[in-house]
Amino acid sequence: MQHNSHFCPYFHRAVEFIGKRWSGSIVREMLSGPRRFTELRGAIPDISDRMLCARLKGLEQEGIVERRVYAETPVRVEYQLTDKGRALEKVFAAIGEWADTWPGCGGSPAGGRADTDDPGAA
Amino acid sequence: MQHNSHFCPYFHRAVEFIGKRWSGSIVREMLSGPRRFTELRGAIPDISDRMLCARLKGLEQEGIVERRVYAETPVRVEYQLTDKGRALEKVFAAIGEWADTWPGCGGSPAGGRADTDDPGAA
Numbered sequence: 001m002q003h004n005s006h007f008c009p010y011f012h013r014a015v016e017f018i019g020k021r022w023s024g025s026i027v028r029e030m031l032s033g034p035r036r037f038t039e040l041r042g043a044i045p046d047i048s049d050r051m052l053c054a055r056l057k058g059l060e061q062e063g064i065v066e067r068r069v070y071a072e073t074p075v076r077v078e079y080q081l082t083d084k085g086r087a088l089e090k091v092f093a094a095i096g097e098w099a100d101t102w103p104g105c106g107g108s109p110a111g112g113r114a115d116t117d118d119p120g121a122a
Numbered sequence: 123m124q125h126n127s128h129f130c131p132y133f134h135r136a137v138e139f140i141g142k143r144w145s146g147s148i149v150r151e152m153l154s155g156p157r158r159f160t161e162l163r164g165a166i167p168d169i170s171d172r173m174l175c176a177r178l179k180g181l182e183q184e185g186i187v188e189r190r191v192y193a194e195t196p197v198r199v200e201y202q203l204t205d206k207g208r209a210l211e212k213v214f215a216a217i218g219e220w221a222d223t224w225p226g227c228g229g230s231p232a233g234g235r236a237d238t239d240d241p242g243a244a
Contacts (some may be wrong), residue, residue, distance in 0.1 A: 007152070007167055010218075010222065011146070011150060011157060012146065014217050015146030015147070015150075015221075016146065017141075018137060018217065019137055019236070020141060021138060024133070024137030024141070025130075025133070025134045028137075028211075043128075063224075074189055074238070088220060093131060094215075095140065096132075097214050099130075099137075100132065107227070
């Protein structure tokens, strides 16, 4: 496993994209199959319709999630992972393993997510 | 590799903590050994002293990074990963592999990191 000490913009973008608020949990939920919007909302505590909608759009734009519309009555819309999205399974398994081994990371679920500087830091 | 469809708060916290702005790249830099503050700042483009300071404090509080002070003249201060921090190597290797396979994720390095809702999303 090689780690050079050069900053890698691909890594940097990827880790921050994956860690963007709620994105990880949304993708993780879809690893076990396609989901409707209401199923996703029900599976993820505290996420608003607006935030879920925004995240799904972002994930679609990145080619991680695909939105499928089925011409039924009523119309059925499902979200599912693309190949790129499913390829995150290994990443998420590693994160899950780390989180199981070192639980309690990150404080409260909503805590410590502000991207502003810590006002206490000099 | 098991994925149940239950929301996992440990996973949720871990993925968002790892993905917090700059944290991933700071930890990645330390995977190859202890670093001084100035070395970290030099290795990570565009990070401010203030942000690096705040992130290092956060990583210390989470038990991922350890700050060591050597009583030399002048005093030498180094940051290094704890066991918990080094355990992220597997996670980062998986993210690196994914980023190499699917490059270009996340837009510009500074892009798309606001935690506010997308104003365009309904």
